[in-house]
Amino acid sequence: MSKSGMQTRRSAVYLLDQVMGEGRLMSEVIGSGALERLEPADRARAQRLAMDTLRGLERADRVLQKHLKKVPALTVQNVLRLGTVELCQGGAAHGVVNDAVEIIAKNKHHAGLKGLVNAVLRKVDADGQAEWDRLRIPRMPKWLRKPLAQAYGSDVMLGIEAAHFNGAPLDLTAKGDAAALADTIGGELLPTGSVRVPVGQQVSALAGYEAGDWWVQDAAAALPAKILNVQAGEKVLDLCAAPGGKTMQMAAAGAEVAAVDDNPSRMARVEENLKRTGLSATLVVGDAMAQQGAYDAILLDAPCSATGTMRRHPDLPFAKDGSEFGDLIGMQEVFLDHALSLLKPGGRLVFCTCSLLPDEGEVQVEESVARWSGVSVDRDAVLIEGVDPDWVTEEGGLRLRPDYWADRGGMDGFYMALLRKA
Numbered sequence: 043m044s045k046s047g048m049q050t051r052r053s054a055v056y057l058l059d060q061v062m063g064e065g066r067l068m069s070e071v072i073g074s075g076a077l078e079r080l081e082p083a084d085r086a087r088a089q090r091l092a093m094d095t096l097r098g099l100e101r102a103d104r105v106l107q108k109h110l111k112k113v114p115a116l117t118v119q120n121v122l123r124l125g126t127v128e129l130c131q132g133g134a135a136h137g138v139v140n141d142a143v144e145i146i147a148k149n150k151h152h153a154g155l156k157g158l159v160n161a162v163l164r165k166v167d168a169d170g171q172a173e174w175d176r177l178r179i180p181r182m183p184k185w186l187r188k189p190l191a192q193a194y195g196s197d198v199m200l201g202i203e204a205a206h207f208n209g210a211p212l213d214l215t216a217k218g219d220a221a222a223l224a225d226t227i228g229g230e231l232l233p234t235g236s237v238r239v240p241v242g243q244q245v246s247a248l249a250g251y252e253a254g255d256w257w258v259q260d261a262a263a264a265l266p267a268k269i270l271n272v273q274a275g276e277k278v279l280d281l282c283a284a285p286g287g288k289t290m291q292m293a294a295a296g297a298e299v300a301a302v303d304d305n306p307s308r309m310a311r312v313e314e315n316l317k318r319t320g321l322s323a324t325l326v327v328g329d330a331m332a333q334q335g336a337y338d339a340i341l342l343d344a345p346c347s348a349t350g351t352m353r354r355h356p357d358l359p360f361a362k363d364g365s366e367f368g369d370l371i372g373m374q375e376v377f378l379d380h381a382l383s384l385l386k387p388g389g390r391l392v393f394c395t396c397s398l399l400p401d402e403g404e405v406q407v408e409e410s411v412a413r414w415s416g417v418s419v420d421r422d423a424v425l426i427e428g429v430d431p432d433w434v435t436e437e438g439g440l441r442l443r444p445d446y447w448a449d450r451g452g453m454d455g456f457y458m459a460l461l462r463k464a
């Protein structure tokens with residue numbers, strides 16, 4: 043790491059403190075300007091270090107356990123965890139240990155512990171890596187593991203946890219020909235038409251970024267709009283649209299898209315994305331529940347627990363405790379009913395969430411079909427190219443999990459179903 047390594051590592055520790063101490067998501071902390079004093083490359087590195095530490099936290103704590111008589115204050119613990127993860131993943135002891143000691147030496151509350159930090163990390167450097175490799179894949183916290191294990195079984199949980207530990211590759215959605223994009227950037231054309239970028243590439247340096255030939259979107263997240271399959275000239279409502287991945291897919295298909303989201307700063311990103319890709323949609327900053335009109339097709343990507351995205355957001359299980367999930371589930375039900383009321387007779391709606399919890403997917407769809415006499419699930423609609431028929435659920439939706447496509451690098455957890463109004 044460069045001269046700025048110490049500041050970068052100190053920022054990573056700050057992110058960890060905020061996630062674990064204050065229950066804040068990393069995106070919130072970064073969004074509020076916490077890393078602004080760092081150069082862009084160091085900012086990305088601080089974020090990556092914090093994410094690697096969260097992914098390996100259970101192992102780091104195991105390795106550290108035998109070198110600590112008692113658990114130190116959170117910041118000291120996080121300095122040690124970060125150092126342990128770096129050392130056990132092949133980081134050079136000189137930089138890692140020196141920076142950790144300096145971070146503690148400059149901390150007015152804990153400066154007296156710099157000797158301890160030095161001694162512990164030297165021991166970790168001596169024998170931590172061998173132990174690290176023998177330890178199990180880190181598990182999710184119990185509050186989240188339990189409902190998921192009930193839904194999918196223990197073996198599947200191990201696969202999902204392995205996918206979380208491995209992190210996520212970068213996927214792109216092409217504005218035009220996906221095969222041509224895969225050729226140009228040397229990426230992999232996935233069975234469902236997304237393009238997986240070779241490891242270690244910088245997004246903005248990839249060919250076609252400036253020209254807006256593609257946008258970043260996980261392969262799973264690209265499927266709801268493909269299933270809705272909007273046609274040129276159709277009047278389409280994209281409810282809960284920001285940052286606009288699905289808006290762009292539907293605009294690229296030539297539909298007249300109205301994109302609604304109540305978060306102005308996230309909507310500004312939709313505007314930027316549309317500008318970069320040269321696509322157009324009508325943008326509405328407002329509450330989904332206040333929307334009126336009649337639409338041929340609606341995509342409702344409802345706010346949810348985001349438990350499907352933990353490969354890229356390993357902070358989520360540490361910042362959250364599930365206490366707000368009940369409110370989200372209630373909101374999804376109300377949004378789905380309102381969205382169905384805005385559908386023209388004969389119209390279709392895709393309901394989706396980036397969640398692994400059946401209460402935010404399968405159960406919502408089953409219950410809405412029971413509430414609405416003229417609404418049914420179109421189970422054939424989800425069987426688009428590249429979709430494995432085993433992913434189709436009992437009620438006719440599509441359940442995607444991070445352990446699918448394991449040999450290719452996985453996919454986000456997602457649920458989606460297409461509902462038709464008689």
Ligand SMILES: C[S@@+](CC[C@H](N)C(=O)[O-])C[C@H]1O[C@@H](n2cnc3c(N)ncnc32)[C@H](O)[C@@H]1O
Pocket residue numbers: 281282283284285286287288289302303304305308328329330331343344345346396
């Ligand atoms: C899962 S994200 C949407 C992702 C987006 N569809 C995409 O593909 O890029 C959910 C969105 O719901 C928005 N949201 C939450 N409550 C809302 C409300 N009452 N009305 C409109 N949008 C809302 C959030 O601001 C957030 O952007």
